[in-house]
Amino acid sequence: xxxxxxxxxxLVRQIQSNQWPESTKLPSENELTEIYATSRETxxxxxxxxxxxxxxxxxxxxxxxxxxxxxxxxPVSGIVSFKELATSLQLPANTIxxxxxxxxxxxxLQSKLNINLRDSVWKVVRAREIxxxxxxxxKDYFNKDFVPELTREICEDSIYxxxxxxxxxxxxxxxKEIVVEEPSEEDRSLLDLEGYSNVVVIKSMVYLEDTSxxxxxxxxxxxxxxxxxxxxxxxx
Amino acid sequence: xxxxxxxxxxLVRQIQSNQWPESTKLPSENELTEIYATSRETxxxxxxxxxxxxxxxxxxxxxxxxxxxxxxxxPVSGIVSFKELATSLQLPANTIxxxxxxxxxxxxLQSKLNINLRDSVWKVVRAREIxxxxxxxxKDYFNKDFVPELTREICEDSIYxxxxxxxxxxxxxxxKEIVVEEPSEEDRSLLDLEGYSNVVVIKSMVYLEDTSxxxxxxxxxxxxxxxxxxxxxxxx
DNA sequence: AAAGTTAACTTGTATATACATGTTTATAAG
DNA sequence: CTTATAAACATGTATATACAAGTTAACTTT
Numbered sequence: 305x306x307x308x309x310x311x312x313x314x315l316v317r318q319i320q321s322n323q324w325p326e327s328t329k330l331p332s333e334n335e336l337t338e339i340y341a342t343s344r345e346t347x348x349x350x351x352x353x354x355x356x357x358x359x360x361x362x363x364x365x366x367x368x369x370x371x372x373x374x375x376x377x378x379p380v381s382g383i384v385s386f387k388e389l390a391t392s393l394q395l396p397a398n399t400i401x402x403x404x405x406x407x408x409x410x411x412x413l414q415s416k417l418n419i420n421l422r423d424s425v426w427k428v429v430r431a432r433e434i435x436x437x438x439x440x441x442x443k444d445y446f447n448k449d450f451v452p453e454l455t456r457e458i459c460e461d462s463i464y465x466x467x468x469x470x471x472x473x474x475x476x477x478x479x480k481e482i483v484v485e486e487p488s489e490e491d492r493s494l495l496d497l498e499g500y501s502n503v504v505v506i507k508s509m510v511y512l513e514d515t516s517x518x519x520x521x522x523x524x525x526x527x528x529x530x531x532x533x534x535x536x537x538x539x540x
Numbered sequence: 541x542x543x544x545x546x547x548x549x550x551l552v553r554q555i556q557s558n559q560w561p562e563s564t565k566l567p568s569e570n571e572l573t574e575i576y577a578t579s580r581e582t583x584x585x586x587x588x589x590x591x592x593x594x595x596x597x598x599x600x601x602x603x604x605x606x607x608x609x610x611x612x613x614x615p616v617s618g619i620v621s622f623k624e625l626a627t628s629l630q631l632p633a634n635t636i637x638x639x640x641x642x643x644x645x646x647x648x649l650q651s652k653l654n655i656n657l658r659d660s661v662w663k664v665v666r667a668r669e670i671x672x673x674x675x676x677x678x679k680d681y682f683n684k685d686f687v688p689e690l691t692r693e694i695c696e697d698s699i700y701x702x703x704x705x706x707x708x709x710x711x712x713x714x715x716k717e718i719v720v721e722e723p724s725e726e727d728r729s730l731l732d733l734e735g736y737s738n739v740v741v742i743k744s745m746v747y748l749e750d751t752s753x754x755x756x757x758x759x760x761x762x763x764x765x766x767x768x769x770x771x772x773x774x775x776x
Numbered sequence: 777a778a779a780g781t782t783a784a785c786t787t788g789t790a791t792a793t794a795c796a797t798g799t800t801t802a803t804a805a806g
Numbered sequence: 807c808t809t810a811t812a813a814a815c816a817t818g819t820a821t822a823t824a825c826a827a828g829t830t831a832a833c834t835t836t
Contacts, residue, residue, distance in 0.1 A: 306818085306819065306820095307819080307820075308819080308820085309776060327751065332785075332786060332787085333786080333787070334785085334786085342820080342821085343820060343821045343822070344821090344822090345819095345820070345821070345822085346819080346820060346821080348787085348788090349819090349820095351787095356592070358713070358715075361712065361713065361747075361749070361750075361751045362787065362788090363749065363750060363751075363786090363787080363828090363829090364786070364787045364788065364827070364828050364829085365785085365786050365787060365788095365827075365828030365829040365830085366786065366787080366828080366829060366830090367786065367787080367829095368787090369751050371713075371747075371751055381617070381770060381772055382772050382773070382774070382775060383772050383773070383774040383775075475774045476597065476773065476774055477594070477597065477607075477771065477772065477773045477774065478771070478772050478773075478774075479594075479769070479770070479771055480768075480769070480770040480771075480772060481767065481768065481769050481770075482718070482766075482767070482768040482769075482770075483766065483767055483768075484720070484738065484740060484763035484764070484766055501737055501738075502720065502737075502738050502763060504720060504740075511597075511607075513597070513599065514599060515563065515597045515599075515605050515607055527720035527738060528720070530718075530719065530720055531717065531718070531719055532716075532717065532718035532719075532768075533715070533716070533717050533718075534617060534715070534716040534717075534718075534770075535713065535714070535715055535716075536617055536618050536619050536713065536714050536716060537618070537619070537712065537713045537714075538618070538619040538711045538712055538713065538714075539618060539619075540545060542788085542789065542790095543789080543790075544789080544790085568815080568816060568817085569816075569817070570815085570816085578790080578791085579790060579791045579792070580791090580792090581789095581790070581791070581792085582789080582790060582791080584817085584818090585789090585790095587817095598817070598818090599798090599799090599816090599817080600797070600798050600799085600816075600817045600818065601797075601798035601799040601800080601815085601816050601817060602798080602799060602800090602816065602817080603799095603816060603817080604817090
């Protein structure tokens with residue numbers, strides 16, 4: 305593994321375990337250079353990643369200050385599977401597979417997945433139950449060229465785990481859009497909507513390392529259980 | 541100005557003006573090194589920033605592929621003032637200042653701004669009108685230690701412009717949270733809610749370069765006019 | 777005691793080099 | 807013509823050096 309990523313993960317672990325508490329400073333770049341027996345540029349790569357991800361603020365002349373990472377605030381930005389999220393938050397979560405089928409792309413899917421009309425597409429509809437309430441409906445569509453096979457077992461566990469570790473797809477980046485919509489008939493029948501008159505919808509187009517678009521997803525949330533947390537930097 | 545940022549901005553401009561269309565490749569790092577008469581590391585800094593911001597995908601052995609940047613999709617992630625957003629989207633926008641006052645912090649503000657009870661805080665309430673409809677209510681609170689003075693004129697134009705260019709505050713990063721709430725009485729009276737029974741609320745804590753917290757903001761949106769667009773990378 | 781100056785230390789930028797690793801193209805062998 | 811090999815080229819990582827610029831603390835001067 306790469307040195308700078310190893311150091312990055314080590315420092316993340318240390319910050320999360322409160323070894324460097326909030327508003328204290330990390331060792332200086334020169335000190336870290338000695339601690340990890342490496343060059344300053346390698347340390348700087350790790351520190352810049354920490355700053356990018358909201359763990360530290362680098363201040364010229366002073367050092368790297370640890371900033372408050374609310375450990376229970378889970379960043380829903382980024383690309384994170386439901387299983388990863390549930391595991392990391394220790395949620396009592398459960399997945400119900402409502403539908404698993406190969407369909408032909410209609411005009412809408414055609415544009416969302418950038419394929420031809422009537423191309424084959426995997427459609428997966430899953431309800432996510434948290435503390436016994438069905439509050440999220442995930443509708444996934446996969447270009448069958450990249451995902452030839454899918455089973456109910458995979459969908460009940462983790463599709464991303466299968467894609468990355470079995471199929472060895474390199475999932476790289478996504479464009480996301482969050483909007484509020486009226487619940488569809490499907491939402492009403494598959495979710496415990498409790499009378500809420502809106503759903504929050506996260507629409508994602510997910511790309512592989514070679515920039516090919518392989519997945520379109522709509523994640524439909526009951527509004528009272530929806531929470532999106534983000535870290536942002538002012539652009540220079 | 542720094543070379544790598546100059547090159548970054550130049551390449552952003554070129555991509556946005558379609559000089560390098562989507563799914564074509566930028567010149568190689570070595571070619572860019574010659575074009576800009578600089579070192580490869582400097583070029584790589586600029587390219588890594590482009591990748592981070594979703595303009596290109598770097599592929600080892602191949603090159604830097606331009607990825608589709610929907611120019612009309614404005615990223616609401618990041619820290620962007622309403623005026624900057626309206627200008628860049630060429631929106632017919634207008635700001636109405638409903639309230640401008642110095643108040644004493646109550647318990648809630650105390651925790652949101654990390655100050656003492658009864659410390660002085662600027663409170664600004666502004667409705668944002670787009671195409672003649674009041675669809676966003678921005679409630680800003682500023683720690684008076686950092687913002688001693690505010691006028692109605694500043695609030696009608698751009699507070700951020702004033703903070704950065706007049707007061708020379710270095711706005712650096714923010715933690716954001718998006719939730720859906722029931723409209724308050726204030727929302728109902730100051731917005732054109734048109735019967736919508738929810739508002740989307742973006743709560744932000746904004747920090748300066750030296751990690752001091754100086755602003756808390758609630759941006760309250762009518763759900764049909766709310767749209768959040770984001771670019772995300774899968775973490776390694 | 778207060779103010780100014782310097783020295784040491786911090787992060788930021790730019791450059792250069794070497795090698796690793798993945799991709800493509802041209803060439804040679806069968 | 808097909809396959810295998812090698813060369814050229816692409817990005818990725820690690821290291822080293824030099825200097826710029828902001829911060830802090832010690833020291834000197836007044």
